[in-house]
Amino acid sequence: MKSLLLLLLTSAATVSAAQAQATTTTAAAPDPQKDVRVVQASCGQCQLGLPGKSCDLAVRFDGKAYFVDGTTIDSHGDAHAKDGFCQTIRRAEVQGKVVDNRFKATYFKLLPAAGKSN
Numbered sequence: 001m002k003s004l005l006l007l008l009l010t011s012a013a014t015v016s017a018a019q020a021q022a023t024t025t026t027a028a029a030p031d032p033q034k035d036v037r038v039v040q041a042s043c044g045q046c047q048l049g050l051p052g053k054s055c056d057l058a059v060r061f062d063g064k065a066y067f068v069d070g071t072t073i074d075s076h077g078d079a080h081a082k083d084g085f086c087q088t089i090r091r092a093e094v095q096g097k098v099v100d101n102r103f104k105a106t107y108f109k110l111l112p113a114a115g116k117s118n
Contacts, residue, residue: 036107041068041094048060057085068105073086090110091111092108
């Protein structure tokens with residue numbers, strides 16, 4: 001009985017981890033064949049003036065903001081923390097392209113907050 005319970009718990013944890021990983025599809029390293037762009041990154045609704053009713057990751061470059069596909073607001077820490085995306089605009093290195101007015105990220109790296117070093 002204990003073995004069955006342990007098996008069920010392990011299976012549930014594995015499924016949860018797989019689902020969490022499926023939401024972030026950006027590469028761990030940039031493609032050396034493509035330019036890396038430094039952009040403003042934040043919550044599209046809270047900080048960048050995009051329409052919506054929930055907190056979603058967005059980037060702004062060339063004076064225009066875009067929601068991001070390929071990574072999520074929760075993949076980069078607590079959005080509502082003091083230095084989180086809903087509280088401040090951060091800088092990020094990105095690769096990707098705009099498709100249908102959304103930024104399709106293939107690489108996304110959040111840079112250290114101002115005054116912090118990693």
